[in-house]
Amino acid sequence: MVLWPDVPxxxxxxxxxxxxxxxIREAAARIKPYAHRTAVLTSRYFDDRLGAAVFFKxxxxxxxxxxxxxxxxxxxxxxxxxxxxxxxxxxxxxxHAQAVALAARLRGIDATIVMHxxxxxxxxxxxxxxxxxxxxxxxxxxxxxxxxxxxxxxSGAVIIHPYNDPRIIAGQxxxxxxLIEEIAPLDVxxxxxxxxxxxxxxxxxxxxxxxxxxxxGTEPKGADDACRSFHGGQICPSDHPNTIADGLLTSLGxxxxxxxxxxxxxIVTVSDESIIDAMRTVWMRMKIIIEPSAAVPVAALLxxxxxxKGKRVGVILSGGNVDLDRLPWVV
Amino acid sequence: MVLWPDVPxxxxxxxxxxxxxxxIREAAARIKPYAHRTAVLTSRYFDDRLGAAVFFKxxxxxxxxxxxxxxxxxxxxxxxxxxxxxxxxxxxxxxHAQAVALAARLRGIDATIVMHxxxxxxxxxxxxxxxxxxxxxxxxxxxxxxxxxxxxxxSGAVIIHPYNDPRIIAGQxxxxxxLIEEIAPLDVxxxxxxxxxxxxxxxxxxxxxxxxxxxxGTEPKGADDACRSFHGGQICPSDHPNTIADGLLTSLGxxxxxxxxxxxxxIVTVSDESIIDAMRTVWMRMKIIIEPSAAVPVAALLxxxxxxKGKRVGVILSGGNVDLDRLPWVV
Numbered sequence: 232m233v234l235w236p237d238v239p240x241x242x243x244x245x246x247x248x249x250x251x252x253x254x255i256r257e258a259a260a261r262i263k264p265y266a267h268r269t270a271v272l273t274s275r276y277f278d279d280r281l282g283a284a285v286f287f288k289x290x291x292x293x294x295x296x297x298x299x300x301x302x303x304x305x306x307x308x309x310x311x312x313x314x315x316x317x318x319x320x321x322x323x324x325x326x327h328a329q330a331v332a333l334a335a336r337l338r339g340i341d342a343t344i345v346m347h348x349x350x351x352x353x354x355x356x357x358x359x360x361x362x363x364x365x366x367x368x369x370x371x372x373x374x375x376x377x378x379x380x381x382x383x384x385x386s387g388a389v390i391i392h393p394y395n396d397p398r399i400i401a402g403q404x405x406x407x408x409x410l411i412e413e414i415a416p417l418d419v420x421x422x423x424x425x426x427x428x429x430x431x432x433x434x435x436x437x438x439x440x441x442x443x444x445x446x447x448g449t450e451p452k453g454a455d456d457a458c459r460s461f462h463g464g465q466i467c468p469s470d471h472p473n474t475i476a477d478g479l480l481t482s483l484g485x486x487x488x489x490x491x492x493x494x495x496x497x498i499v500t501v502s503d504e505s506i507i508d509a510m511r512t513v514w515m516r517m518k519i520i521i522e523p524s525a526a527v528p529v530a531a532l533l534x535x536x537x538x539x540k541g542k543r544v545g546v547i548l549s550g551g552n553v554d555l556d557r558l559p560w561v562v
Numbered sequence: 563m564v565l566w567p568d569v570p571x572x573x574x575x576x577x578x579x580x581x582x583x584x585x586i587r588e589a590a591a592r593i594k595p596y597a598h599r600t601a602v603l604t605s606r607y608f609d610d611r612l613g614a615a616v617f618f619k620x621x622x623x624x625x626x627x628x629x630x631x632x633x634x635x636x637x638x639x640x641x642x643x644x645x646x647x648x649x650x651x652x653x654x655x656x657x658h659a660q661a662v663a664l665a666a667r668l669r670g671i672d673a674t675i676v677m678h679x680x681x682x683x684x685x686x687x688x689x690x691x692x693x694x695x696x697x698x699x700x701x702x703x704x705x706x707x708x709x710x711x712x713x714x715x716x717s718g719a720v721i722i723h724p725y726n727d728p729r730i731i732a733g734q735x736x737x738x739x740x741l742i743e744e745i746a747p748l749d750v751x752x753x754x755x756x757x758x759x760x761x762x763x764x765x766x767x768x769x770x771x772x773x774x775x776x777x778x779g780t781e782p783k784g785a786d787d788a789c790r791s792f793h794g795g796q797i798c799p800s801d802h803p804n805t806i807a808d809g810l811l812t813s814l815g816x817x818x819x820x821x822x823x824x825x826x827x828x829i830v831t832v833s834d835e836s837i838i839d840a841m842r843t844v845w846m847r848m849k850i851i852i853e854p855s856a857a858v859p860v861a862a863l864l865x866x867x868x869x870x871k872g873k874r875v876g877v878i879l880s881g882g883n884v885d886l887d888r889l890p891w892v893v
Contacts, residue, residue: 270601272623283705292603356625511886518622518851518882550848555842 243268246396247486252439255404255432258305262402265304265337265494269293271413276516281532283539286417288410291521291551292538295329295357298406298429298549299393303330305402306391307338315340317387322379324350325478326550345379353554385515394428395484404432408440410545417444421528424448424457424498425479425550426531427487433547444545447537448491448498449528451475451506456482458498461491471508473474475503475559478524478550499537501530507559509533513548523559525549578817579728583770586735586763589636593733596635598738600624601742604608612863612869619741622852622882626688628809629737629760629880630724634661636733637722638669643824646671648718653710655681656809657710657881658724663694674719676710684885705776709804725759726815735763739771741876748775752859753846754880755779755788755829756810758818764878765825775876778868779822779829780859782806782837787813789829791820806834806890809881830868833860838890840864844879854890856880 272287290298307319318341321331324457328344335342342359348367355365368378383390392399406429416427420437424430427448434446450457453474459467460483483491491498501509503523510526512533513519521529525548531537532544571768603618621629638650649672652662659675667671669810675689679698685856686696699709714721723730730744737749755761758779765777772835781788784805790798791814814822822829832840834854843864844850856879862868863875 270603272601275625294606296849386739514851514886518627520845520849520851555845555889556892558886558892561887561889 237557247489248433250397250400250431250490252435254397254401255408255436258301258398258401259405259408261308262301262304262405265294265308266301266405267293267333268409271410271515272519277532281539282500283542284546285532285544285546286410286414287517288406288545288547289519290406290547290549291519291525295333296550296552297326297330298403298547299326299330300336301405302399302402302428302432302436303327303391304334304337306396306398307331307334309398310389314389318380319391320345320382320386320388321393322375323393324344324354326552328354328358329361331391332361334357336362339387343382343386344351345375345382347375351554361483370434376496392484394426394481395486397486399428400431400435400487400490402432403429404436406547407433407436407545410547411436411440414543414545415441416543417441417545419498419532419537419539419544420444420446421537421544422446422547423476423524423527424450424491425454425524426481427457427483427491429547429549430457430495431487431490435490438494445496446494447531448495449531450498450500451479451527452500452502453542454479455500457491458500459494460488461498474506476506476524476527478522479527499531501527501534501536504536505530511560514561519548520551520553521548522550522553565709570763578820581731581762581766581821582764585728585732585876586739586767589632589729589732590736590739592639593632593635593736596665597632597736598624599740602741603848603850605848608863613875614875616863616875616877617741617745617878619878620694620850621737621878621880622850624881626657627881627883628657628659628661628665629734629878631660631664632736633730633733633759633763633888634658634722635665637727637729638662638665638671640778641720642727645720648720649673649677650722651710651713651717651719652722652724653677653706654724655685657883659685660692661687662722663689663692667693672719674713674717676706676713678706682885691737691891692698695725711830712858713841717800721817725757725812728817730759731762731818733763733822734760735767737878738764738767738876742767742771745874745876746772747874748772748876749876750868750870751775752780752862752868752875752880753777753779754807754810754858755781755812756785756855757812758788758814758822760880761788762818762821764820769825776827777825778862779826780862781829781831782810782858783831783833785810786831788886789824791819792826792829796832805837807837807855807858809853810858830862832858832865832867836865838860842891850879850882852879853881853884856882
């Protein structure tokens with residue numbers, strides 16, 4: 232199956248798959264029967280405080296509570312029947328795990344999730360509730376990857392990488408595409424960046440559909456590999472990332488780095504303190520639950536990290552999966 | 563000014579104003595430039611658990627975080643210029659206070675809010691931020707009413723009662739009207755009941771626009787005056803209401819009681835424990851913040867208090883104003 236024919240490219244790096252807005256359009260059609268078209272919310276409070284018109288794309292209201300379902304669903308629904316019959320495997324202890332598990336269930340195929348053996352019980356249960364099999368491993372990145380590869384080799388299961396995969400990037404880009412369809416024109420588009428799947432898809436969609444807009448990545452200071460890589464011109468992974476934004480601990484892949492270099496204007500960083508404050512402000516003012524990772528672009532706005540006065544700003548609120556018994560502002 | 567001309571009645575009680583669906587339609591047009599048309603959300607979790615199709619009308623996403631803005635806005639925007647020039651006054655320590663304050667600011671007129679002197683500072687500040695004047699009084703109902711009347715007599719300000727007022731009831735009915743417009747037909751419509759403004763408006767809209775549907779009121783056991791009044795055939799106020807659903811402490815008025823007797827099928831009660839559980843479940847599964855009062859109809863559904871299997875159910879989620887530092891499930 233040729234997933235990524237060599238169409239005129241938005242992003243074309245030698246030796247790498249081509250990802251363009253057409254792939255995002257195809258992904259949108261593919262996931263439409265399964266994914267929510269999430270609400271876009273506005274808030275007088277944020278508009279007044281920032282002197283801007285801010286449009287929040289609520290991926291916390293997406294299936295499994297995060298944008299991750301878009302990419303996983305696109306990847307799983309892209310498989311040929313032969314590929315699908317062998318099942319899928321991925322490594323994730325976060326939202327991607329649930330996303331792959333649900334997408335596989337919707338297609339009626341097996342899913343195996345390689346997960347750190349110290350992952351919270353609630354996360355394991357959520358994945359199991361979708362009917363996926365969990366393989367617990369030592370919480371060491373190279374072990375997790377090795378076990379995933381081994382399972383794929385033995386069973387023939389297709390690996391669904393959390394972000395460094397064109398099908399994932401195209402799927403994640405559908406959120407920005409919907410946002411632009413609904414409220415274009417925009418001047419600024421913001422997304423958080425961890426592995427870079429969401430930021431890549433967002434930047435491709437924005438560059439194609441709203442070319443006058445600048446896409447910015449926003450990242451926690453404690454896991455600032457994307458910022459360092461972007462400014463340094465080469466991938467510099469985080470050795471010991473440490474941030475409350477637990478969805479953004481991973482580092483860029485070669486594919487997401489290439490897309491981001493091409494389409495993203497800049498990457499700014501914010502402190503954990505400002506993330507918690509932004510998260511609480513969204514909860515209080517907008518009455519929606521967002522996780523720390525989703526609060527990162529909001530922290531960038533509230534902290535004055537970007538010049539948005541008088542502008543129309545799109546923000547991808549990436550997810551809403553938090554432990555309601557342990558809120559960061561409740562001591 | 564004749565606000566409620568004697569048109570063919572949905573609800574016509576001797577000596578009482580007539581309130582019909584036309585008044586709700588007028589209210590909808592009047593508040594349209596100011597109020598949000600709030601999102602309607604669905605949840606696979608709730609549908610699976612209940613074996614029903616449930617449509618949540620998210621008034622927690624309304625201005626000031628509650629449906630109360632609809633009624634207050636309709637009342638304030640209904641005033642003649644002469645009335646408006648004298649300002650408005652109301653007594654409330656809750657969402658109605660903020661709603662009147664914002665509506666008055668939008669019309670550019672004075673608002674005075676008579677508020678218990680033990681109301682939390684955060685609630686006082688919210689009202690003051692909208693430019694309203696607060697008159698603190700002893701936390702005794704008859705004192706609050708007396709002071710309100712006195713202010714009205716001296717200043718000529720128009721009293722905006724929190725619920726026992728046709729303009730308020732018509733405004734609150736616009737939420738159900740929007741819900742029905744969007745997802746009719748429905749079999750069951752649910753709303754919480756305190757003073758009865760929301761339930762009255764909801765039941766009038768439902769009876770007129772979705773006549774095959776039954777409207778149910780849902781009430782905390784610790785403030786069950788509406789249930790007792792409904793079944794006893796006369797108003798029986800709660801003496802010492804005690805419930806976590808702090809928006810539902812008030813008792814029915816004569817006008818709301820008359821509407822509810824006519825259009826509501828039944829009123830069911832739920833425990834505070836089940837309210838907290840329902841609130842947490844909505845937060846966790848739907849990623850939206852609702853206050854305890856809004857969780858009351860959800861508690862009725864989850865507790866099996868109503869036969870909804872195979873049915874299409876509308877639920878008015880009334881508001882989302884909670885103290886994020888003191889969540890009821892965090893010990």
